[in-house]
Amino acid sequence: MAVTCGPDGIPQWRRRTPRGDLLAWAGWLGAVALTMLCFHYISERTIWAFVWDAPAQGADLVSRMFPPRWSYAAQLWRPLWDTINIATLGTALAVLLGVPVAFLAAHNTTPSRALLRPAALFVIVASRSINSLIWALVLVIVLGPGMLAGILAIALRSIGFIAKLLYEAIEEIDPTQVEAVEATGAGRAQVLAWGIAPQVLPAFAGISVFRWDINIREATVLGLVGAGGIGMQLQASINVLAWPQVTMIFLLILVTVLVSEWVSARVRHAVI
Amino acid sequence: MPGDAALLSVEGLSKRYPTGDLALDDVDLQVPAGQVMALIGPSGAGKSTLIRCVNRLVEPSAGRVRLEGEEITGLGATALRRARRRMGMIFQEYALVERLTVMENVLSGRLGYTGFWASWFRRFPRRDVEQAFRLLDRVGLAHMADKRADALSGGQRQRVGILRALMQDPALLLVDEPTASLDPRTSRQIMRLLVELCEERGLAAIINIHDVALARDFARRIVGLRAGRIVFDGPPEALDAEVLTRIYGEEDWSRALRRPEEEDAEEAATAA
Numbered sequence: 001m002a003v004t005c006g007p008d009g010i011p012q013w014r015r016r017t018p019r020g021d022l023l024a025w026a027g028w029l030g031a032v033a034l035t036m037l038c039f040h041y042i043s044e045r046t047i048w049a050f051v052w053d054a055p056a057q058g059a060d061l062v063s064r065m066f067p068p069r070w071s072y073a074a075q076l077w078r079p080l081w082d083t084i085n086i087a088t089l090g091t092a093l094a095v096l097l098g099v100p101v102a103f104l105a106a107h108n109t110t111p112s113r114a115l116l117r118p119a120a121l122f123v124i125v126a127s128r129s130i131n132s133l134i135w136a137l138v139l140v141i142v143l144g145p146g147m148l149a150g151i152l153a154i155a156l157r158s159i160g161f162i163a164k165l166l167y168e169a170i171e172e173i174d175p176t177q178v179e180a181v182e183a184t185g186a187g188r189a190q191v192l193a194w195g196i197a198p199q200v201l202p203a204f205a206g207i208s209v210f211r212w213d214i215n216i217r218e219a220t221v222l223g224l225v226g227a228g229g230i231g232m233q234l235q236a237s238i239n240v241l242a243w244p245q246v247t248m249i250f251l252l253i254l255v256t257v258l259v260s261e262w263v264s265a266r267v268r269h270a271v272i
Numbered sequence: 273m274p275g276d277a278a279l280l281s282v283e284g285l286s287k288r289y290p291t292g293d294l295a296l297d298d299v300d301l302q303v304p305a306g307q308v309m310a311l312i313g314p315s316g317a318g319k320s321t322l323i324r325c326v327n328r329l330v331e332p333s334a335g336r337v338r339l340e341g342e343e344i345t346g347l348g349a350t351a352l353r354r355a356r357r358r359m360g361m362i363f364q365e366y367a368l369v370e371r372l373t374v375m376e377n378v379l380s381g382r383l384g385y386t387g388f389w390a391s392w393f394r395r396f397p398r399r400d401v402e403q404a405f406r407l408l409d410r411v412g413l414a415h416m417a418d419k420r421a422d423a424l425s426g427g428q429r430q431r432v433g434i435l436r437a438l439m440q441d442p443a444l445l446l447v448d449e450p451t452a453s454l455d456p457r458t459s460r461q462i463m464r465l466l467v468e469l470c471e472e473r474g475l476a477a478i479i480n481i482h483d484v485a486l487a488r489d490f491a492r493r494i495v496g497l498r499a500g501r502i503v504f505d506g507p508p509e510a511l512d513a514e515v516l517t518r519i520y521g522e523e524d525w526s527r528a529l530r531r532p533e534e535e536d537a538e539e540a541a542t543a544a
Binding site: 187 | 327329353354355356357359360361363365367368369370371372376380381382383384385386388391392433436440446
């Protein structure tokens with residue numbers, strides 16, 4: 001970058017020119033100053049008395065949360081099962097709808113770059129830009145409270161996620177394998193099934209279980225807005241300040257998430 | 273017309289890529305049935321483009337290609353797929369569908385003759401499966417039929433690639449650098465196998481190859497391509513320093529033109 005000639009005629013090299021050095025330092029200085037300014041702004045709008053009190057408040061809440069109310073678990077199995085079903089059915093629906101969208105969106109498989117590809121990309125962006133909780137909020141208003149709203153909320157959010165990751169995987173496949181299948185005289189559908197599908201299968205399995213894993217976690221809060229599952233119990237328990245019950249729910253969610261992580265890791269490992 | 277006697281007849285074929293590169297410049301070529309022809313030339317001379325224009329994996333910009341009297345250029349999608357069945361293609365990096373089994377890869381040569389659902393459920397006619405087993409046995413890979421293609425060595429993969437092409441019941445093989453990824457011994461074995469199979473079945477072949485010694489040892493006819501034009505067409509014996517200079521450019525060709533046996537003798541002498 002900065003090659004200069006020393007007095008003895010030997011070229012000298014530095015990473016930046018002196019001007020570049022100055023600019024880099026100025027950049028760092030600016031970043032630090034901005035951080036300090038922001039902190040000052042936040043600090044002015046914080047009631048510090050509450051923050052200093054936080055450890056005592058936290059300790060108080062924890063003392064009320066323990067021990068968990070173990071007997072409450074008996075009432076939680078059903079909502080927990082609902083939660084898992086919401087996540088699983090929602091993911092399945094999203095896979096069903098997301099896979100065709102992915103093939104329409106990938107530039108090497110889309111039948112029409114001018115029309116269908118932008119449409120598919122729009123579906124992906126629209127689905128991804130709205131959180132499941134907000135989808136659920138809207139769907140509970142439209143469909144009424146219950147699991148169906150939860151399933152659809154999960155599905156609507158996941159279509160974009162699955163389609164986006166899958167179409168990126170489709171665009172990265174080895175084109176010569178596809179060419180080889182085309183060269184045999186195979187039809188379009190056969191090229192898809194024999195040349196492309198085998199190549200994206202591992203990515204597809206990984207993406208689906210990854211999304212299922214995320215959806216289990218998301219499904220646990222959907223109940224807060226009335227879309228079924230264990231979140232409804234959480235909402236009810238918080239409303240009546242039944243903290244030992246809240247702890248019990250947290251524990252169950254933790255165990256469920258652990259199990260789902262384990263399952264998805266196993267699936268991803270199996271399909272390579 | 274004299275061209276009609278040939279199995280493959282290429283007239284005035286040109287290809288200009290969207291980048292502006294003229295890969296093929298008014299190429300005329302006739303290949304009679306059963307002739308094994310080597311296409312040599314420097315990298316970027318248009319060898320790959322030429323054989324890809326024959327089965328229209330690359331769309332030619334101008335000119336005509338006829339196979340068995342049928343004009344390939346200008347065929348609609350369905351008719352092109354039908355015509356491709358008569359042209360088996362073999363690739364440099366084998367282009368097997370890596371995650372499918374050896375048997376599936378071999379049977380994929382029949383895709384052009386098999387309906388979508390039959391191929392989806394892997395219900396190939398018994399005759400095809402028997403033929404596949406016979407061919408696998410012929411190249412010593414019958415015990416590998418159920419292995420995944422990515423578990424095979426380079427030489428084994430290329431054998432599977434050859435079988436896939438043969439399963440198409442082709443009249444012509446389009447072979448793109450079959451030995452470029454193989455060691456010298458395996459390269460010779462693969463070339464020998466190719467030539468033997470062509471002789472057994474009366475197949476014509478266009479073999480792109482940049483190894484001049486291999487071309488000279490295994491092909492009956494050599495065509496030299498330089499910058500998209502045919503600059504040599506003759507028997508292997510006619511390859512001399514002058515011709516090689518015409519194809520590849522100025523170089524001391526005296527060592528490259530010795531027979532392999534002479535090299536062996538010299539190596540033995542050096543070792544002793």
